Amino acid sequence: MVSIHAHDLHLNYQVREKLTLRPRDKRLPQTGGTISGTGAHRFVTALDGVSFELEAGDRLGLVGANGAGKTTLLKVLYGIYEPTAGSLDIRGKVDALFNINLGFRPEATGRRNILLRGLINGWTEAQIAERTEEIIEFSELGEFIDMPFKSYSQGMGARLAFSIATTLDPEILLMDEWIGAGDASFQKKATDRMNKLAEKAGIIVLASHSEELLAKTCNKRLELEKGRVKAFG
Numbered sequence: 001m002v003s004i005h006a007h008d009l010h011l012n013y014q015v016r017e018k019l020t021l022r023p024r025d026k027r028l029p030q031t032g033g034t035i036s037g038t039g040a041h042r043f044v045t046a047l048d049g050v051s052f053e054l055e056a057g058d059r060l061g062l063v064g065a066n067g068a069g070k071t072t073l074l075k076v077l078y079g080i081y082e083p084t085a086g087s088l089d090i091r092g093k094v095d096a097l098f099n100i101n102l103g104f105r106p107e108a109t110g111r112r113n114i115l116l117r118g119l120i121n122g123w124t125e126a127q128i129a130e131r132t133e134e135i136i137e138f139s140e141l142g143e144f145i146d147m148p149f150k151s152y153s154q155g156m157g158a159r160l161a162f163s164i165a166t167t168l169d170p171e172i173l174l175m176d177e178w179i180g181a182g183d184a185s186f187q188k189k190a191t192d193r194m195n196k197l198a199e200k201a202g203i204i205v206l207a208s209h210s211e212e213l214l215a216k217t218c219n220k221r222l223e224l225e226k227g228r229v230k231a232f233g
């Protein structure tokens with residue numbers, strides 16, 4: 001059974017800076033985490049005691065102002081960053097759709113990128129071959145699937161990335177504001193597919209600034225403010 005249990009997660013980024021004689025600006029920033037320390041020991045606290053639990057079927061919407069910590073939390077859940085403190089227990093295979101173009105070869109065709117992307121995600125060639133037609137069909141890219149990825153528009157890239165990431169049955173899918181790139185008809189299809197995925201006992205975590213999208217897609221909401229949980233429910 002898939003689940004995510006996060007308890008009191010902290011994440012500090014260390015930011016090395018040259019020493020300057022400039023006085024520090026004492027104004028509190030409106031956006032971003034909390035800055036502390038000086039010189040080579042400056043830190044940004046991006047996550048500050050974040051706790052929540054998700055079970056199979058949950059679709060969590062992550063909200064918060066710019067710099068509130070949404071992307072950082074997704075990266076901690078994906079294992080890119082180790083939390084500075086706190087505990088994280090994840091059951092299930094995690095896939096992520098962060099930057100749409102990340103992991104795509106611009107010179108390779110869409111079809112070849114399906115194979116490469118699938119291999120990176122740990123699928124066998126046979127598994128990928130079995131699903132390739134379904135991926136192409138869902139993406140509605142038609143003949144463009146045999147054109148190089150660099151000839152795609154942003155929305156076309158988003159269609160392909162989403163189709164690959166969701167066709168290979170992820171157990172836990174993390175997404176960062178990707179969906180805005182798709183047009184209205186694709187967003188509708190994508191929302192239906194995410195609902196089906198979540199019904200198949202998966203977990204979806206989606207960071208977005210669109211309340212409308214989150215209301216359509218998610219059953220839970222976690223609001224971050226300066227790295228702290230402002231509301232969860």
Ligand SMILES: Nc1ncnc2c1ncn2[C@@H]1O[C@H](COP(=O)(O)OP(=O)(O)OP(=O)(O)O)[C@@H](O)[C@H]1O
Nearest residue numbers: 013015032033044046065066067068069070071072
């Ligand atoms: N690599 C990094 N080094 C230092 N600080 C960082 C780094 N990445 C993010 N931060 C800081 O961590 C805090 C949280 O950033 P994060 O990208 O998680 O915010 P976000 O909620 O995703 O914002 P947005 O809505 O703008 O995408 C910010 O204060 C940011 O300045």
